[in-house]
Amino acid sequence: MSRKSEVFVVGGGPAGLSAAIVAAKLGARVLLVDDNPMLGGQLVKQTHRFFGSSARDAGIRGISIAEKLRMEAQAIKKNLVVQLNTSAVGFYGEGEAGILTPERYEKVTYERVIVGTGAVENSLNFENNDLPGIYGAGAVQTLMNVHGIRPGKRILMVGSGNIGLIVSYQLLQAGVEVVGVVEAMPTIGGYLVHASKIRRLGIPIMTGHTIVSANGDLGVTGATLCQLDEKYQRVPNTEFEIICDCICLAVGLSPLIELFQQASCKMVFVPELGGLVPLQDGNMRTSNPRVYVAGDASGIEEATTAILGGRIAGARAFESLHGPSSDAQKIVDDAAGELKSLRSGSTGNRIRWGRERVTQEIASC
Amino acid sequence: MLNKDGIISLAELAPLIPSESRLKKGPVAMAECIQDIPCDPCVLACPRHAITMKAGITDQPHLDQAVCNGCTLCVASCPGLAIFVVNMAHAPRSATVTLPYEMLPVPKEGEVVAALDRSGKTVCEAKVLKVMKSKVYDRTLTITIEIPKDLAMSVRAIRAGVKVGRK
Numbered sequence: 001m002s003r004k005s006e007v008f009v010v011g012g013g014p015a016g017l018s019a020a021i022v023a024a025k026l027g028a029r030v031l032l033v034d035d036n037p038m039l040g041g042q043l044v045k046q047t048h049r050f051f052g053s054s055a056r057d058a059g060i061r062g063i064s065i066a067e068k069l070r071m072e073a074q075a076i077k078k079n080l081v082v083q084l085n086t087s088a089v090g091f092y093g094e095g096e097a098g099i100l101t102p103e104r105y106e107k108v109t110y111e112r113v114i115v116g117t118g119a120v121e122n123s124l125n126f127e128n129n130d131l132p133g134i135y136g137a138g139a140v141q142t143l144m145n146v147h148g149i150r151p152g153k154r155i156l157m158v159g160s161g162n163i164g165l166i167v168s169y170q171l172l173q174a175g176v177e178v179v180g181v182v183e184a185m186p187t188i189g190g191y192l193v194h195a196s197k198i199r200r201l202g203i204p205i206m207t208g209h210t211i212v213s214a215n216g217d218l219g220v221t222g223a224t225l226c227q228l229d230e231k232y233q234r235v236p237n238t239e240f241e242i243i244c245d246c247i248c249l250a251v252g253l254s255p256l257i258e259l260f261q262q263a264s265c266k267m268v269f270v271p272e273l274g275g276l277v278p279l280q281d282g283n284m285r286t287s288n289p290r291v292y293v294a295g296d297a298s299g300i301e302e303a304t305t306a307i308l309g310g311r312i313a314g315a316r317a318f319e320s321l322h323g324p325s326s327d328a329q330k331i332v333d334d335a336a337g338e339l340k341s342l343r344s345g346s347t348g349n350r351i352r353w354g355r356e357r358v359t360q361e362i363a364s365c
Numbered sequence: 366m367l368n369k370d371g372i373i374s375l376a377e378l379a380p381l382i383p384s385e386s387r388l389k390k391g392p393v394a395m396a397e398c399i400q401d402i403p404c405d406p407c408v409l410a411c412p413r414h415a416i417t418m419k420a421g422i423t424d425q426p427h428l429d430q431a432v433c434n435g436c437t438l439c440v441a442s443c444p445g446l447a448i449f450v451v452n453m454a455h456a457p458r459s460a461t462v463t464l465p466y467e468m469l470p471v472p473k474e475g476e477v478v479a480a481l482d483r484s485g486k487t488v489c490e491a492k493v494l495k496v497m498k499s500k501v502y503d504r505t506l507t508i509t510i511e512i513p514k515d516l517a518m519s520v521r522a523i524r525a526g527v528k529v530g531r532k
């Protein structure tokens with residue numbers, strides 16, 4: 001069986017969903033696939049209020065943003081086909097992809113594809129890191145916020161980026177004791193308001209520390225921590241054990257990029273954006289002119305920027321097929337303006353540097 | 366130091382504390398948000414436009430104490446849970462603090478709960494005066510507690526449903 005689409009969108013997170021909505025509303029025939037049973041990507045487990053600009057969803061909970069996007073997609077009667085529980089498993093030749101639905105393997109042909117596959121969680125090397133009771137932050141959130149299951153009773157959080165801080169807060173809300181947040185860097189990685197939020201509820205944040213080992217035979221019974229010096233070397237004789245039955249790793253995300261590699265997109269390694277990402281121009285087009293990118297797959301950032309990048313990709317993909325459109329141009333101009341202000345300021349420095357490196361006019365390559 | 370342990374230091378806090386004369390007049394908000402993060406719901410939440418950002422969305426909030434009347438509307442709007450309203454003029458020996466609350470159990474008005482400082486230490490007991498729920502607050506409650514006056518600049522959280530040891 002084969003399906004035809006003008007714009008094929010992989011991933012139903014805020015990026016892919018926004019891209020699909022924009023492209024379909026402008027008039028392109030869109031097929032959207034997501035491997036989850038529900039649209040929304042990461043947002044379906046974000047029960048906290050979001051940052052970002054009030055003009056676009058700040059102060060609203062992630063779950064509500066997902067709901068809003070789902071409603072917007074549902075309201076589109078023409079042009080948009082959504083296929084859930086379906087993975088895009090490979091890109092072949094020119095404009096061909098394979099998808100795996102719950103029933104069968106199918107071929108998809110497309111003129112343009114927008115890849116919004118999001119990210120995968122990083123792991124960390126330490127002794128016994130395969131003991132039962134050690135989770136990634138995404139798994140903890142899915143258990144807790146999607147299925148209503150507590151991962152443990154006493155948990156140690158590794159990583160003080162926004163994800164580590166926010167998931168710690170959500171664990172407290174679920175009635176789990178958080179014994180501490182460990183951070184190798186000398187200062188807290190995430191926003192300080194998120195740090196203060198859990199600190200004032202009694203969670204110690206241990207900067208300049210790392211986890212040496214997970215302890216226990218059949219499952220986690222504790223963790224050994226130690227201090228780090230400014231060169232990230234362990235300081236001898238500073239080890240101590242902390243009792244816990246669960247360890248949660250929140251040590252960063254890497255863009256999910258296999259599909260770009262299959263489509264022969266040129267890739268660049270940009271640490272500020274989480275690792276290997278496809279080279280992209282200001283219109284989210286990669287070096288393969290059929291392939292667009294949006295969201296965390298284009299560099300780890302945030303939901304608001306994922307939505308905006310998705311809107312740009314959707315509008316430009318439409319124009320590349322149907323010619324210039326003033327409606328599409330307006331969507332792009334508005335989104336580009338919002339992105340600029342969101343990435344201003346010192347907390348946006350790293351992202352800005354990363355974006356500058358990855359955003360190239362790639363007509364030449 | 367805030368960026369080391371999540372606790373705002375006295376030096377970092379000093380510029381945020383309203384003047385003695387303003388505190389005498391009644392409730393006033395404090396936005397304990399001193400990093401230039403991309404966030405601005407507090408600006409829109411204030412009906413009096415007491416909170417502004419000069420350099421765009423990543424600027425820190427600037428709170429004009431003369432314009433703020435302590436209405437507490439901004440408290441639940443802040444995703445950082447960083448805004449508190451302090452009323453030093455509440456009573457001769459006690460003050461009130463209004464803070465955001467997203468935990469269980471939800472205390473009842475009149476209940477005595479543990480009052481925690483910025484490090485999470487229980488520093489006194491607090492009487493819950495008011496529990497505000499509102500649809501616009503989207504499941505964040507704002508709770509007003511009464512505490513000894515000298516702790517009004519220290520208490521920033523509560524723990525409900527626990528036995529409070531008397532100090």
Ligand SMILES: Cc1cc2nc3c(=O)[nH]c(=O)nc-3n(C[C@H](O)[C@H](O)[C@H](O)COP(=O)(O)OP(=O)(O)OC[C@H]3O[C@@H](n4cnc5c(N)ncnc54)[C@H](O)[C@@H]3O)c2cc1C
Nearest residue numbers: 011013014015034035041042087088118295296302303304
């Ligand atoms: C704990 C936490 C807190 C956060 N807090 C905030 C916040 O306060 N503010 C903010 O703006 N952002 C926040 N974020 C970030 C935000 O959630 C992400 O940046 C955003 O979801 C990225 O959107 P995306 O569409 O690129 O990817 P995702 O949301 O990850 O969506 C990608 C989707 O694609 C699917 N997929 C992947 N590969 C395939 C394939 N081959 N075939 C089919 N489907 C596929 C995935 O299953 C997923 O559903 C937070 C993230 C976390 C984890």
Ligand code: SF4
Nearest residue numbers: 411433434436437439
């Ligand atoms: S307390 Fe009321 S007046 Fe004061 S800043 Fe907040 S919303 Fe504005």
Ligand code: SF4
Nearest residue numbers: 398404406407443445
């Ligand atoms: S809403 Fe809260 S976290 Fe956001 S800028 Fe205002 S005070 Fe800071």
